[in-house]
Amino acid sequence: MTEMRMRDALREALREELIRDDRVFLLGEDIGAYGGSYSVTKGLLEEFGEARVRDTPIAESGIVGVGVGAAMAGMRPMVELMTINFSFLAFDQIVNNAAKLHYMSNGQITIPIVIRMASGGGSQLGATHSHSLEGLYAHFPGLKVVCPSSPADGKGLLKQAFRDDNPVIFIEHTANYGLKGEVPEQEDFLIEFGKASILREGRDVTLIGYSGSVHQAVRAADLLAEQEEIDAEVIDLRTLRPLDMDTVIESVKKTNRAVVVEDDWRFGGFAGEIASQIMEKAFDWLDAPVARVCSKDVPMPYNRNLEFAALPSEEDVVEAVLAML
Amino acid sequence: MTEMRMRDALREALREELIRDDRVFLLGEDIGAYGGSYSVTKGLLEEFGEARVRDTPIAESGIVGVGVGAAMAGMRPMVELMTINFSFLAFDQIVNNAAKLHYMSNGQITIPIVIRMASGGGSQLGATHSHSLEGLYAHFPGLKVVCPSSPADGKGLLKQAFRDDNPVIFIEHTANYGLKGEVPEQEDFLIEFGKASILREGRDVTLIGYSGSVHQAVRAADLLAEQEEIDAEVIDLRTLRPLDMDTVIESVKKTNRAVVVEDDWRFGGFAGEIASQIMEKAFDWLDAPVARVCSKDVPMPYNRNLEFAALPSEEDVVEAVLAML
Amino acid sequence: MSASATRQRPAAANGVTPEQMETFLHQMMLIRRFEEKAGEMYTKGKIHGFLHLYTGQEACAVGSINVLEERDHIFTHYRDHGHALARGLDPNRVMAELYGKADGVSGGRGGSMHLYDVSKNFHGGYAIVAGHLPLAVGMALATEMRREDAVTMCIFGDGSVAEGEFHESLNLAALWKTPVVFFCENNLYGMGVPLKESLSANIATLAKAYKMPAATINGMDVIEVYREMKKAVAHARKGGGPYFIEAMTYRYRAHSMSDPELYRSKSEIAEYRKRDAIERLKKAMLDSGALDETRYRELEAQVEREVDEAVEFAERSPQPALSTLYDKVYVEAGQ
Amino acid sequence: MSASATRQRPAAANGVTPEQMETFLHQMMLIRRFEEKAGEMYTKGKIHGFLHLYTGQEACAVGSINVLEERDHIFTHYRDHGHALARGLDPNRVMAELYGKADGVSGGRGGSMHLYDVSKNFHGGYAIVAGHLPLAVGMALATEMRREDAVTMCIFGDGSVAEGEFHESLNLAALWKTPVVFFCENNLYGMGVPLKESLSANIATLAKAYKMPAATINGMDVIEVYREMKKAVAHARKGGGPYFIEAMTYRYRAHSMSDPELYRSKSEIAEYRKRDAIERLKKAMLDSGALDETRYRELEAQVEREVDEAVEFAERSPQPALSTLYDKVYVEAGQ
Ligand SMILES: Cc1ncc(C[n+]2csc(CCOP(=O)(O)OP(=O)(O)O)c2C)c(N)n1
Ligand SMILES: Cc1ncc(C[n+]2csc(CCOP(=O)(O)OP(=O)(O)O)c2C)c(N)n1
């Protein structure tokens, strides 16, 4: 084990995969000379050269498409789109070409691509630059969607993404890049997709999050324990597709209450999926409706106070829990 | 009242709005000389001329952006994107510029645009051309999302869309274009957004749909009545944003059971929103978890049998109802 | 091959041997007949969905694809039957795909717009206009990185040129000098919109602005297409980067089966039919003695048989089992 | 205006009056100082988010925007402070917007990248690269349909040229002959990527391929920018359709406040600083007698005051009330 920050853990994963498999190469906006807009790819250009760490023009559709084409050829490209906000320009390439070619070609074509992007608000970047739309991509069969919340998960899941033969949308929360944590050192530290992790055990209520919102959930659990003597279980989904509902349902059958915490807007968002599945699979165990703590239903304002008010907070989670007891 | 098909009712709405308001103009792919790929705009070029009925290049992002710009200038453009599948190429323009400029500019800018597109599967168009993603757009605050199921609704809602000062995403199910129905004749026949309609009253279960899926719900209700003596209430949401949950909740409080029917994939789809809200607002009235009858979790296959198997059917709805009794 | 000695002259004249010319003629006739039959079967309700026929444009597919080696790659758009047949995909399995049957090249899951045969490096069949252009660039980039000496051909229509991905793809291809040949079949219309109303640019001039060579050629002359494509492929293969061909052509049939063709006149179609590529080659071959009427009738009969067989095959092929609905959404095993 | 009689000569020489030159100088100095101050306030933690400074590029905004009439329209990208100030937006309210305060031009909801003042036909401030280009075309289309005799100016960077929307917008503008001036500020980099690594084309040549006039000009010479912009606006105003200007310039500061600038050398920056637009104009005015040191120091003091006042105003301006969070997601009343 060694302590590192999320951005460094992600870089380690990329480095190890570049070394291990010469089909792996990286392309994206400012991943080379600039070092990556969140410094994840810093130093990789120097180490691996221009052919395998490729700065691209600002042309999201084009570069995702190039990645898909290279994956069809048997390469294992990673395309970095800087942020999820810019992925909207590559939306068709992702949800049509990457997601569907395997099925449409009756299995003749496979697309082993990793598409990385940063998500989340909280940095006063304004409405167009603060999306949390992990659930958007999770909606499409054919894609896998991964959203780590800790450096260890970041490394293990990213390495796993390169071993998967399917298109993987790998989404990193901007607020997590500086997070420190213990990361296992062994070469083949991988984390299987579709396994949620229980970050904190508890009896009274299940808090469910992923990526950034897991941390609100943990802080809320601390507050609940300290101030209200409520013992919350916290589940980190880690991947949205595949989604580990078994772990969630088992927990809810124990606690009889659940709150989904998500940075995205509630209306029409992924929290509704989790809430609905809990209702479907644990109806008789539920003592209260599953609550969803999400962003307010507004485009993200720039002003700091308004932005904080728009984002879900640990207090919002505590409030939701208290309301259901 | 006069009987007409959906496509003709929509054309009537466009004609009347073009006549009423000279700020209204239409632009889109093949809406002119070709007559519209679903014949909705047929004859309008001849009647209103090239300036107001404008054939465009195949450039979805560009033409939606042009529409947004013209709307900023105080015009009332309607952009036709042929189908929802092509709207993915204009995704950023829709969810960033159209949806957010009013908020970001602190109300200085308004975007009175209508963006029309056809949705739905069932015509063997294959995986890239069979999306039902109304819920995708409903997720974004700043947009309104309208999905009529009958000629009268089509006309009344489309005319209303032109009177709304906000961006309206107007989605027509391809399977509905040929549907016949009675349409009121008066000039100012408008239907307010956010008012669901009850297509059939019933006591035993509430079936909720919109656009295409309403028709499965109605047929399922008929089957339930005929074969099982189950009396289903059918609600047509008509608009997803604003969403009339009051009508839904009132119904569920009466029937104690609900099935959401939707053409889109279940996982991460809009049905989860409706189901979650029902749980939140009518928890104590529910005798069974809200069921979601949606498309199977696969890209749409081309083969007819597979496609039918992938789409939600009235039998699926009946089955879901029987399972919850 | 020895029989060709007696037919030396025409070959010398245009760089194409009589055997090749016969191959071209056969392929063009096959495509023509295949498309007519497909249209017929559509009308009979045997085929559904969108069906975009290639009639009129045969010289484009045949002249260009015959230049490619087995190791080369092809990406095309939804009007793809002609390209598939020219690449040597089994007509039976192509017809079966239009029928949506289990023996179709895409197992009945893709349909007319999505033909794939990866064993022949035929990578589809794309129905989102211009969406496959960057894929072709990516394929070319990969072969280049692996020094595979392969060329990727990317086929699309004039209507696609206005899409943003056209621009992004040409720029990326030129920037990274990928071995890709962009092959634009300019049939003057994108659905019902004439090119001059959708593009404020000359296509080849626009392509040249990205610093790649570009040629506008007669897409109704299979020999010219073949010769120009040879230059293009040679250029890309020897490391010169992308090459752009704009082939002027015309589609005889409606855009798809549901198009009432309100946007063009019967006389315009008749005008272009006079320049028919099959007639042109046939006449040249008859004139030069590379073909006689007997052989031509043999070819006609052969093509008729091939197409009938394709229909029979498609009719007999089973529907894909309902139990396969969930198969191949994901690849099961990791690498 | 009568005082200008004594300063006739320089005006005759370059088509710009001494008064105008002084306006240009003042505006450029104001922008320079405003940006330096904004950077300072960012470092002090008064401003957050992304902050893209305009230092070095002042001649572009000032030379071009001063050509526009009140009825003309402006769209720009996220590096927008200079354009806002040159258009005459209140520096106090611009600074307040960077602070996210209620008196900001966008009420504190937009921030540095999203400045709007519709009363001045200044329509933003767009943070999605090239996303505003079609909006400008749409605005121009609307004014043209209403015969308003207005021109729309659309400003963006060299890095935006590789985006698909660049292509779609230029084509639409040219196809429909909309009165729009595309103004590309070519500062040689898009974030850390040099233009030559992101574009396989000469920008002006590419623009010309869409059949619109295009000029590459010295964006570090405010007089040249002004004169060229005059031609462009005249062309668009008299119904000639779009016009394209590529202004060669350089940004002195990092891309945004968080950029470590690993991709370019200190000496390159120093080289460009020698061509500074403010110094150039100042020298020309001193040489021609249009300016003397006293007046220059007055201007310096004035600019200092304006910027200090802007900061004070921003500091004092209240935070937007939390109760406004849900306001203006939708327009309440219909038409
Ligand atoms: C992105 C997108 N927009 C619109 C369509 C609908 N559409 C299908 S084919 C076509 C015309 C394409 O014309 P062209 O590229 O010239 O090819 P052609 O049909 O003439 O062979 C259009 C608009 C589509 N499939 N994809
Ligand atoms: C669609 C999109 N992709 C990427 C980004 C991230 N980004 C912000 S500015 C920028 C560089 C733009 O360069 P250029 O257009 O030359 O403008 P400059 O910053 O040089 O003024 C990039 C890549 C973005 N904002 N939008």
Ligand SMILES: [Mg+2]
């Ligand atoms: Mg065409």
Ligand SMILES: [Mg+2]
């Ligand atoms: Mg730049």
